[in-house]
Each structure stands twice: as C-alpha cells, then as structure tokens.
Amino acid sequence: xxxxxxxxxxxxxxxxxxxxxxxxxxxxxxxxxxxxxxxxxxxxxxxxxxxxxxxxxxxxxxxxxxxxxxxxxxxxxxxxxxxxxxxxxxxxxxxxxxxxxxxxxxxxxxxxxx
Amino acid sequence: xxxxxxxxxxxxxxxxxxxxxxxxxxxxxxxxxxxxxxxxxxxxxxxxxxxxxxxxxxxxxxxxxxxxxxxxxxxxxxxxxxxxxxxxxxxxxxxxxxxxxxxxxxxxxxxxxxx
Numbered sequence: 001x002x003x004x005x006x007x008x009x010x011x012x013x014x015x016x017x018x019x020x021x022x023x024x025x026x027x028x029x030x031x032x033x034x035x036x037x038x039x040x041x042x043x044x045x046x047x048x049x050x051x052x053x054x055x056x057x058x059x060x061x062x063x064x065x066x067x068x069x070x071x072x073x074x075x076x077x078x079x080x081x082x083x084x085x086x087x088x089x090x091x092x093x094x095x096x097x098x099x100x101x102x103x104x105x106x107x108x109x110x111x112x113x114x
Numbered sequence: 115x116x117x118x119x120x121x122x123x124x125x126x127x128x129x130x131x132x133x134x135x136x137x138x139x140x141x142x143x144x145x146x147x148x149x150x151x152x153x154x155x156x157x158x159x160x161x162x163x164x165x166x167x168x169x170x171x172x173x174x175x176x177x178x179x180x181x182x183x184x185x186x187x188x189x190x191x192x193x194x195x196x197x198x199x200x201x202x203x204x205x206x207x208x209x210x211x212x213x214x215x216x217x218x219x220x221x222x223x224x225x226x227x228x229x
Contacts, residue, residue, distance in 0.1 A: 033216050042118070042205050042219030043159075050215075058216060090159060092217075102149065103217055105159035 001026050004106035006091050012112045013081040021076040021109050023091030031094045032074040033103070036060065036087040043090060049074055081113045117141065118206055118220035125225050127196045134181070135191040135223045137206030145211040148189040150180065153203040153222070162204075165189055196227045 007022045025032065030051045035043035035058075045058030049068040063085060065077040074093075078085060088110050092103040119138045127133040139148065150162040165173045165180045173180040181190040193200055203224050207217040 031215070035217075035219075040221070042207070042221050043217070044219070045216045048216050088157065092159075102161050102164060104161070105151075108157050108159075110157075 003027065004091055004093050004104050006089075006106035006109050008109060009107065010110050012114065013078070014114050015082060017081050019078050019081070021078070021089055021091075021111070023074045023076065023106060024072050025074075025091075025093040025104070026072065027093060027095070027104065028071060029093035029095045029104075030071065031103075032068065033058070033092050034064070034066065034074070034076045035090045035092065036085075037090060037108075038087050046076065046089075078111075083113045085111065086113045087111060116220075117218045118208055120206055120220035120223050122223045123221075125223055127193075127225065127227055129198060129227055129229050130195055132192060132194045133196055133225065135193070135204050135206075135225065137189045137191065137220060139187050139189060139206075139208050141187075141208065141210055143210040147209045147211075148180070148182070149207040149209070149217065150178070150189075150191045151205045151207060152200075153205060155202070159205075163191070193225075198227050198229065201225060201227045 004025045033048035034046040037043045044060050047066040049055045055066050088108045090108050091106040094103045146167045148165045152160040163173050163175045163178045165182045172182050177194045179192045203222045205222045206220040
C-alpha cells in the first residue's frame with residue numbers, strides 16, 4: 001500500500017492564481033480530511049468528507065473548495081490564492097469503524113503564495 | 115475556548131532519561147479519543163499512541179505511555195529512555211464522537227534530546 005499520497009510536495013503561487021492540491025489513498029478509507037499547519041501551530045481542519053459524494057466544512061474553510069467523486073481521491077482547490085494561504089497542507093484518511101480511528105497523514109504539500 | 119492545550123512550547127531532556135509532555139483537553143462529549151503525533155524535522159505526522167475515553171487502563175506503545183487522568187482532563191505523554199531520534203515536535207489531538215469526528219490539535223511541544 002502507498003498509504004496517503006499528496007502532490008505536489010512544493011508549490012509557489014502568485015496572488016490570485018488557482019490550483020488544486022491532490023490527495024489519494026489506497027486503503028479504502030471512507031473518511032478523508034484536509035488540514036493546514038501554519039508556523040508554530042498545530043493542524044487546523046479545512047474540509048472533510050465521510051464518503052464519496054459527501055463533504056463538509058471544517059474550522060477554516062474560506063478560500064478552499066473540495067469534492068469527493070471517488071473513495072480514493074479528495075482534491076483541495078484554492079480558488080484565488082492569497083498570501084494568508086501560505087502554509088503546509090496535510091491530507092489524512094481513516095476508517096471510522098476501526099477501534100482507534102487513527103488518521104493516516106500524507107507527507108504534506110508546502111505552499112507559498114507571493 | 116481552547117479544546118487542546120499544550121503549555122510547554124519547548125522541552126529539553128537528557129538522553130536515556132524519561133520526559134513528560136503535558137496535554138489538557140476540554141470537551142462535553144462523553145465519548146472521545148486522545149492521540150499523540152510526532153512530527154520530526156522532515157515534516158511528516160507519525161501516530162504514536164491513542165487513549166479512548168472509556169479505556170480503563172493507560173495506553174502504552176513501546177517507550178510511549180499516556181498518563182490519562184479523566185477527571186482532570188489531562189492526557190500527558192511519557193517517553194521513557196529518551197533517544198536522540200525522539201527530538202521532534204509532539205502534538206496532542208482529540209477526536210470527539212459527536213460532530214465532525216476530525217482531530218483537533220494542540221499547538222505542540224518541541225522536544226530536544228541532548229546527548
């Protein structure tokens with residue numbers, strides 16, 4: 001299993017540009033989520049999905065869109081990048097029925113918005 | 115109000131000694147889970163240990179143990195016999211069974227193990 005994969009690893013955008021951060025998992029996990037990590041802080045939830053076709057907002061959803069057309073993929077779209085979105089983005093997945101329901105994290109995408 | 119509080123921004127420990135990283139939490143959900151993750155300088159998030167709110171015993175995983183005091187709402191991580199490779203950021207997180215069921219993270223503690 002590859003686990004949770006994220007692309008790209010690094011990205012630099014100019015203010016106003018749009019882009020999609022890709023996330024895929026091969027563990028057949030129903031639950032997927034996106035977090036952002038700003039310097040000196042813990043991770044904060046952006047959006048999450050409890051299954052294909054179902055998404056919902058997290059703590060900091062503004063400026064981001066998601067969709068979940070398959071179990072495997074959960075892309076995060078930045079509609080019009082702003083410097084405040086400079087951060088490290090983590091995708092995670094888990095299987096809610098498991099005892100621990102631990103979240104498996106991807107390696108992260110480091111995004112800089114100029 | 116902060117749901118997860120880690121009051122130690124940085125900690126130092128000598129190699130081979132034990133260290134306790136503090137975590138307090140706030141929830142009204144009777145069913146929840148508490149997690150600790152390690153984030154080395156390479157940036158990945160590594161799951162260390164889990165404690166369920168109904169678990170009677172403190173969780174242990176190798177050199178990691180979780181000192182769970184439910185009445186005090188604390189879930190401290192204890193690392194025994196520290197190794198140089200333990201130097202990293204450590205995050206405490208909580209998952210509540212009601213609502214989003216996602217993780218809420220604390221701000222982290224940077225642990226440095228000295229030889």
